[in-house]
Amino acid sequence: MSAVDTTTPAKVPAPPPDSPQRPRANRRSGGPAVPWLLLAPCLLILALVLGYPLYRLVTLSFQDFGQSQLWGFKPAEWTGFGNFSKVLGDSEFWQVVLRTIVFAAGCVVFTMVVGMLVALLLQRVSGWVKTLVNIALVASWGMPVIVATTVFKWLFDSDYGVLNAVLSKLPGVDMVGHNWFASGPEGLAVIMLLVVWGAIPFVVITLSAGLTQVPQELEEAARLDGAGPWGVFRYVTLPILKPVIVMLTTLSVIWDMGVFPQVFVMRGGHPEAEFQLLTTWSYDRAFVVNDYGQGSAIALLTVLLLLGVVAVYMRQMLKIGEVE
Amino acid sequence: MSTVATPGRRKAKAGWNLLGLLVFVVAGFPVYWMLNTAFKPAKDAIDPDPSLLPTGITLSNFSRALDIADFWGPVGRSLIVSLSVVVIGMVVGLLAALAISRFAFRGRKIVIVGILAVQMIPLVAMIIPVFLLLNDLDQYDKLSGLIITYLTFILPFTVWTLRGFIVNIPKELEEAAMVDGCSRTGAFVRVVFPLLAPGLVATSVYGFIQAWNEYLYALMLLSQDHQTATVWLANFTTQHGTEYAPMMAGATMLAVPIVALFLLVQRKMAAGLTAGAVKG
Numbered sequence: 001m002s003a004v005d006t007t008t009p010a011k012v013p014a015p016p017p018d019s020p021q022r023p024r025a026n027r028r029s030g031g032p033a034v035p036w037l038l039l040a041p042c043l044l045i046l047a048l049v050l051g052y053p054l055y056r057l058v059t060l061s062f063q064d065f066g067q068s069q070l071w072g073f074k075p076a077e078w079t080g081f082g083n084f085s086k087v088l089g090d091s092e093f094w095q096v097v098l099r100t101i102v103f104a105a106g107c108v109v110f111t112m113v114v115g116m117l118v119a120l121l122l123q124r125v126s127g128w129v130k131t132l133v134n135i136a137l138v139a140s141w142g143m144p145v146i147v148a149t150t151v152f153k154w155l156f157d158s159d160y161g162v163l164n165a166v167l168s169k170l171p172g173v174d175m176v177g178h179n180w181f182a183s184g185p186e187g188l189a190v191i192m193l194l195v196v197w198g199a200i201p202f203v204v205i206t207l208s209a210g211l212t213q214v215p216q217e218l219e220e221a222a223r224l225d226g227a228g229p230w231g232v233f234r235y236v237t238l239p240i241l242k243p244v245i246v247m248l249t250t251l252s253v254i255w256d257m258g259v260f261p262q263v264f265v266m267r268g269g270h271p272e273a274e275f276q277l278l279t280t281w282s283y284d285r286a287f288v289v290n291d292y293g294q295g296s297a298i299a300l301l302t303v304l305l306l307l308g309v310v311a312v313y314m315r316q317m318l319k320i321g322e323v324e
Numbered sequence: 325m326s327t328v329a330t331p332g333r334r335k336a337k338a339g340w341n342l343l344g345l346l347v348f349v350v351a352g353f354p355v356y357w358m359l360n361t362a363f364k365p366a367k368d369a370i371d372p373d374p375s376l377l378p379t380g381i382t383l384s385n386f387s388r389a390l391d392i393a394d395f396w397g398p399v400g401r402s403l404i405v406s407l408s409v410v411v412i413g414m415v416v417g418l419l420a421a422l423a424i425s426r427f428a429f430r431g432r433k434i435v436i437v438g439i440l441a442v443q444m445i446p447l448v449a450m451i452i453p454v455f456l457l458l459n460d461l462d463q464y465d466k467l468s469g470l471i472i473t474y475l476t477f478i479l480p481f482t483v484w485t486l487r488g489f490i491v492n493i494p495k496e497l498e499e500a501a502m503v504d505g506c507s508r509t510g511a512f513v514r515v516v517f518p519l520l521a522p523g524l525v526a527t528s529v530y531g532f533i534q535a536w537n538e539y540l541y542a543l544m545l546l547s548q549d550h551q552t553a554t555v556w557l558a559n560f561t562t563q564h565g566t567e568y569a570p571m572m573a574g575a576t577m578l579a580v581p582i583v584a585l586f587l588l589v590q591r592k593m594a595a596g597l598t599a600g601a602v603k604g
Contacts, residue, residue, distance in 0.1 A: 035427035039435065042420035042479060049476045050442055053453035060453060070459070118347055125344035126337065133344055136352035142586030143355065144537040146554040147579040151358045154568045160370050162357060176372070197354065205590075258446030261539045265558045279448040286452045287544070299449035310444045317440055 060296035067290045083297040092273070093281070093298070097305075100257065100278040103188055107256040110196045112249055115203030120233075122208055134205075141201035149265045152194045156180045181267070184274025191262050199255070203248055210244040211237070243316060250313035257306055278302045358579070361572035362386070369569035385573035389560075392570060395577070398556040405467055405542075405552065406535035409474040410528045416475075417482030418524070422512075424483070425490040443480045450476065451544055458545055465547045473541050478531050485530070485593075489523030490516070526592040529585050536582060553578055 061083055063069075063076040087093050122130050140148075155163050164175040181187040214237055222232045238245075260279040263271050271280045278298060286295025360378055361369055366388070368379045389395065423429075424436055454473055455464075463469030493516055501511040542552040551559065557578055560571050 032429055035423040035429045035432070038419040038423035038427075041416045042483060043435075045416060045472075045475055045479060046442065049454070049457075049472055050445075050450070053450050053457055053476075054445070056453035056456065057450065060456075070456070121340060121343055121347065124337070124340040126341055129341045129344035129348070132348045133351065136348050136355070138587060138590055139355050139583055140351055141590070142533075142583035143579055144533075144554065144582055146537070146539050146558050147358070147575045148354065150557060150560070150571060150575050151354050154361065154572060155354060155357060157568065160372060160374070160568065162374050162376070165373050166376075197351070200351070254444055254446070258448055260448045261558075265539075269558075279446065283448065283451065292452055292456070295452050299452060303445060303449050306444070306446070310441065313444065314437065314440055318437070 057296050057300055060293055061300045063293050065292040065296075070290075070292070079293070083293045084301075087294055087297050087301070096276050096278055096281045099184075099188070099276070103192060103259070103277060104253060104256040106192050107195045107199070107259070108249060108252045110192070111199045111203055111252050111256075112245070114196065115200050115248075116207060118200065118204045119207035119211055122204070123211060137201035137204055140197060141205075143198070145198065145261055146265060148194060148198055149262050152190065152197075153266055156190050184272070187266070187275060188263075191259075191266055194262055194266075195256060195259055199252060203252070206244060206248060207241065210241045214240050243319070246316050247313065250309050250316065253309045254306060254313070257302065278305075358572050358575050361569055362576040364569065366569045369572075385569045386577070388567070389570040389574040389577070392560070392567070393556060395556065395574070398551050398553045401467060401546075401550060402536055402553040405470050405474065406532050408467075408471045409478050409535045410531045412471070413475060413478040413482045413531055414524065414528050417479055417527075418486055420483045421486035421490055425487045426495070439480050439483050443477070443484065447477060448540060451540060454541070455544055464545060465550055467546075467550070470541060470545050470552075473545060474535050474538065477538075478535060481534065482527055482531055485527045486520075486523065489520055489527070493519050522592065526589040529589045530593050533582055533585055 060076075062078060062080060064079045064082070065076045068074040069076045118133070122133060125133070143151075155161055158164065158177055158179040164178050167173050167175040180190050218236050218240075219232050222236045227235065258279060259277060260283070263275055263277060263280050264283075267275055271284075276284065279302070282295045282298035282302065284295075285298060286292045289295075362385055363381045363383075364379050364385075365382050366385060368374070369385075420439075424432055424439075454476075458464045458466075458469045458473065461469070463472070497515050497519070498508075498511045501515045502508065506514060537554060538552075539554045539558065542555050543558070546552065546555070548559075557571075557574050560574055
C-alpha cells in the first residue's frame with residue numbers, strides 16, 4: 001500500500017551476492033562534500049527566508065519598533081523585556097490566550113473524535129456508501145480554505161443563509177434573521193465547525209488506511225475471549241493506531257493554533273475583540289496598531305506555547321523515520 | 325465476519341448505511357450549496373426560503389463575477405507565483421532530498437530534524453519579520469518577493485515528501501546499475517528518476533495547490549493592484565458582501581480546478597503520508 005506500489009517493479013533485483021561491504025560503503029559516500037553540495041541551495045534559501053526572519057522575530061520582540069522605525073526615520077531601540085511585560089501585563093492578552101486554547105482544543109477534540117467515528121463507520125458500510133462518503137470527503141478536503149470560508153459565510157448568512165431557513169422549518173425553532181456572529185462564542189463555534197469540516201477528511205482517510213492494517217485475527221481473538229465492541233476497540237485497535245493518532249493529534253494542534261484566514265475573512269478583515277485569537281491578535285498589534293515589537297512578542301509567545309507539542313510530533317516522526 | 329447474511333445482520337448493515345449517507349450529506353453539503361448557488365438565477369439566491377434542489381441553470385452569476393473586479397489578472401498572478409514556486413522548490417528540494425535519503429554523512433540527522441521542525445512554525449507568526457525583510461530588500465509588492473516567501477513552506481514540504489518517495493525505492497536497484505557499469509549520476513538518471521517520476525508529479529501538484537491557496541502572505545506582501553486569486557475572492561466578501569450568487573460563482577471558478585487537481589494526487593499523497601506510520 002506504500003506510495004510506490006505502482007512504480008516499483010514486482011521483482012527487485014537482489015544485490016550482487018558476494019560484493020564486500022567496504023567498497024559499497026565507499027561508493028555510497030562519494031566524498032563527504034557531495035551531500036552538503038546537494039543541500040547547499042536548499043539551506044541557503046531557508047536561511048534567507050526562514051532563518052533570518054526567525055532571528056528578526058526574536059530581536060524585534062526585544063525592540064521598540066513602530067511606524068517611524070519602519071520608514072527608517074528612527075533606529076530601533078532595545079527595550080529589553082519591555083514588550084513582553086506590556087503583553088503579559090495586559091489582561092486582554094490572557095483572555096485571548098484562553099480563547100485560543102479553548103478554540104484549538106475544541107477543534108482538535110472534535111476533529112479527532114468525529115474523524116475516528118467516521119473511519120470506524122466506513123468499515124461497516126456497503127461499498128457504494130463508502131465510495132459516496134469518500135467522494136464528499138476528498139472534495140471538501142481539496143477546497144481552498146478561502147473558498148470554504150466564503151461558502152460557510154454564505155451558509156450562515158443571517159438573511160438568506162440556507163441554515164437559518166432549514167432550522168426554522170423545525171417545529172418550535174425560529175431562526176429567521178438570526179445573526180450567528182453577533183456574539184463571539186457563537187461565531188467562533190461556526191468558525192470551529194468550518195475548521196473541523198476542513199480537517200476531518202485528512203483524519204478519516206489517514207485513520208482508514210491505518211485501520212486496514214489492524215490484523216483481523218487479533219480482533220477475532222479478542223472477541224472470542226469475550227471482549228465487546230468497545231473492548232476490542234480500546235485494547236486492540238487503539239494501541240495499534242496509537243502512532244498515527246499521536247501524529248494526527250499533534251499536527252492538528254499545530255494547525256488549529258495557527259488558524260488565521262478563517263477568522264480574518266469571516267469577520268471581513270477586522271475581527272472584533274471577542275473574535276481575537278493569538279494569531280489575529282499578533283497581526284492586529286503589528287499592522288493595525290503599528291507596534292511591530294509587541295506583535296512579534298505575541299507571535300514568539302505563540303511559537304513557544306507550541307514547542308511542547310512540536311517536540312512530541314518530532315519524536316514520533318523520528319521513531320517512524322528510523323524504520324527506513 | 326461470516327459470509328452468511330442473517331436478517332439481523334442485514335438490518336444492522338442498513339442502519340450503518342443510513343448513517344453513512346448522513347455523513348455523505350453533511351460533508352458534501354457545503355460543496356453542493358456552493359455549486360447550487362453559483363448556477364441558480366440571482367433572484368432565487370435571495371429567497372429567504374431557498375429551495376434545496378436546483379431551480380434552473382444560468383451562467384449569469386459567472387459573468388457578473390467577472391465584471392465586478394478583474395478576475396484574470398489575479399488568476400494570472402497566482403499562476404505565475406505558484407508555477408515558479410513549484411519549479412524552484414522541486415529542483416532545489418530534489419537535490420536536498422537526495423542528500424538526506426541517499427547519503428550517510430555527519431550532521432544528516434540534524435538537517436532532517438531541522439527540516440521537520442521548520443514545517444511546524446506557524447506561517448502567521450513569521451509575517452511581521454517577512455514583511456520587514458521584503459521591505460528592506462525592496463521586494464514588497466513584487467511577485468518575485470512573494471515567490472521567495474512561499475519557498476518557506478513549499479521547500480521543507482517538498483524535501484520531506486520527496487525523501488519519503490526516494491527511501492521507498494530500493495537502493496539495490498541503483499547498486500545493480502552501478503555494478504553493471506553505470507556512474508552514480510547515470511544510475512540516478514536511468515534507474516531512480518523514472519521510478520521517482522510519479523512521486524515528483526504528485527509532489528509538484530500538491531505544492532502548486534498549497535501555493536495557489538495561500539492567502540495571508542499574498543494579502544500582506546502585495547498591494548491591492550497586484551492581488552492574487554485568493555485575495556480576489558476574499559475581497560469579494562468585503563466589498564460586495566450581499567452579492568452571494570456571483571461570489572459563489574467566483575468560489576466555484578477557484579475551487580473546481582483545484583479540487584480536480586487534488587483528486588488526481590490525493591491517493592498518492594495520502595499513501596505517502598501514512599506509509600511508514602502504521603508499520604512503525
